[in-house]
Amino acid sequence: MPTISAAKAKANLHKLMGQTAQSHEPIVITSEGMNAVLLAEEDWRAIQETVYLLSIPGMRQTIRKSLATPIGKCAKNLRW
Incomplete structure (x- = not known):
């Protein structure tokens, strides 16, 4: 799973949403030890x-x- 910082995710959210929806590959978003996962609906x-x-x-x-x-x-x- 690719990993990206929260700052980069914020700056590229629309692009990341499209990428995740198309590829079906989740993306880990990290920020000071707090992680979340972006995945397609x-x-x-x-x-x-x-x-x-x-x-x-x-x-x-x-x-x-x-x-x-x-x-x-x-x-x-x-x-x-």
Whole structure:
């Protein structure tokens, strides 16, 4: 992760926001021992969704089981 001082981040905030949104690479912003991370909103939402899904009891095991299922054994048509 790239690191930048708070002063440089302030001077280049618009550019850094665009860069982060496009590259999906977070940027660490430092200032006298206090760090923060700038990341794209899309990435933040994905992190929040992952945390939510993993908070549901049994969801982690269901995902692992599903990932281990061969594609040929998956349903071709959903019956919803």
